[in-house]
Amino acid sequence: MSKLKIAIQKSGRLSEKSLNLLEECGIKISNGDRKLKAEAKNFPVEILFLRDDDIPQYVEQGVADVGILGQNEVWEKDKKVTEVEKLGFAGCKLSLAIPKDENYSGINYFENKKIATSYPKILQQFFDEKSINVTIEEIGGSVEIATGIGLADAIFDIVSTGSTLLMNGLKEVEVVTKSEAALISNQSLNTEKQTILDKLLFRIKAVKNASENKYILLNAPNSAIGNICNTLPGMKSPTILPLSEEGWSSLHSVVKEDEFWDVIDKLKDYGAQGILVVPIEKMVV
Ligand code: ATP
């Protein structure tokens, strides 16, 4: 039986999270990240540890069947691969930054400016769409020092907290795009490999759903149940169990992480008490 070859970053920001994701999908990898290849014990996959820059090319050629890497690298390399699923980690912005004392008047500021970046393709496309002429200076790393040493007027780079920009006397003036880790796939997988990928994807979605949701338990007077059920739709509808105290019930449901605090405020207003919120390990919808 054939195996699905999954390329992940050998060492860097994505390595641990990629391995964690596979582990949460129940895929146990038998050796550490020192080797180029590792087999999974209980799932028909083989892991290839590579530089993230090389993953799009390997996936296009079928050396790897799928890969996990930042969308920024996928877009920049522009290979014939399919983005199968966004993975919700390694989020960052790709932004334009200029020296902090410069006056920024809007995107036309960049007309005829020289911009240093490791992402020339993404940047060129951005300015082509806006019909603004710029000179792009491609450099491999340490982009943030390019203005300080007189290489360029501005930079285009990955920004997460902005502290690197600040330290180098720069300010972010345009967010060009946002990126996160994604699963990409070769465009002509055979049916056997496609079946394995579908299985993997099913598990990835269960892990992602779980991390985006919380399980919530609370007690409420029966008169408040109607309002609470409208606030907490749950996966189908909330579970309602009578408490031994007359006129009270316990409600169990699922709530989205990002709606969580708004929901809690409403529940308290409706008279909910003893609210417990617990993490979900897997969630199949
Ligand atoms: P490799 O040696 O594999 O080429 P790299 O140096 O290109 O590694 P990393 O710095 O490990 O790459 O970053 C990998 C990815 O993590 C980036 O391409 C991006 O998608 C994402 N990322 C998220 N936040 C940041 C950040 N603050 N700085 C850099 N990358 C980030």
Ligand code: MG
């Ligand atoms: Mg790289």
